[in-house]
Amino acid sequence: MGRRFGEFKHLPISPVLREYVLRSGTPLDPVMTSLVDETQRVSELSIMLVPEEQANLMTLLTKVQSAAIVLDLGTFTGCSALAFARGLSTTGRVITCDISDKHLDVARHHWKWAGVDDRIDFRLGPAGATLEALAAEETRIDIAFLDADKENYGVYFDLIEPMLRPGGLLLVDNALFNGYVLAPELAPSELIRGASAALRDLNARLAADDRFETVMLPMSDGLTIARKKSREQE
Numbered sequence: 001m002g003r004r005f006g007e008f009k010h011l012p013i014s015p016v017l018r019e020y021v022l023r024s025g026t027p028l029d030p031v032m033t034s035l036v037d038e039t040q041r042v043s044e045l046s047i048m049l050v051p052e053e054q055a056n057l058m059t060l061l062t063k064v065q066s067a068a069i070v071l072d073l074g075t076f077t078g079c080s081a082l083a084f085a086r087g088l089s090t091t092g093r094v095i096t097c098d099i100s101d102k103h104l105d106v107a108r109h110h111w112k113w114a115g116v117d118d119r120i121d122f123r124l125g126p127a128g129a130t131l132e133a134l135a136a137e138e139t140r141i142d143i144a145f146l147d148a149d150k151e152n153y154g155v156y157f158d159l160i161e162p163m164l165r166p167g168g169l170l171l172v173d174n175a176l177f178n179g180y181v182l183a184p185e186l187a188p189s190e191l192i193r194g195a196s197a198a199l200r201d202l203n204a205r206l207a208a209d210d211r212f213e214t215v216m217l218p219m220s221d222g223l224t225i226a227r228k229k230s231r232e233q234e
């Protein structure tokens, strides 16, 4: 096979280059900086936070989409919900859900500080049940972000797709899952093997689904952006 178009432009991102990438984007403001610091203080799992360049991208996409309803699966300490809420108009809503409210106080403190707490609707419970409730409420979603339990991403996609408006965006976090999507069987634990296989399956489904235009960005641990085509484009 010949050289693929664009291959010569591929540049591995070293830590020094990533620092440069971060310095070249809008810096984190004091609220987001505090949220990251506080998450590192209260949780050993602060690695679960979306990285800062991704948070900035999510705010930007919310603005570009003129989104009114954003669905955020996996609240944790509230970083992704905050990033989306900042892109909304005052009437917009982020519906964010988590199976745990252990870190909700950290999240709410920072949402309030940023002045967006009235735009964020936190729902406690498993993502599947939240999605079923949203379907019953006939919710129309402009952006959906998958960042909860990876092994159920395929199920979540099937539940979200009918609610996603034409032109709406599905964002899938950890699309590369530390590279294990290439060979889930090499992952070091049952949990990571299951998650990697689920991500690999969803990545393949999205790439083959002609209802969507899909781009996987190799930023951080991989972020897929899939836009649901409008009827005229199908």
Ligand SMILES: C[S@@+](CC[C@H](N)C(=O)[O-])C[C@H]1O[C@@H](n2cnc3c(N)ncnc32)[C@H](O)[C@@H]1O
Pocket (backbone or CB within 6 Å): 048, 049, 050, 073, 074, 075, 076, 077, 078, 079, 080, 081, 097, 098, 099, 100, 125, 126, 127, 128, 147, 148, 149
């Ligand atoms: C990667 S973290 C989310 C990070 C968050 N989006 C952020 O930007 O900081 C994943 C979260 O999903 C939650 N979670 C795990 N299984 C879940 C489920 N079945 N339903 C809802 N949330 C779940 C976990 O409690 C955890 O807080």
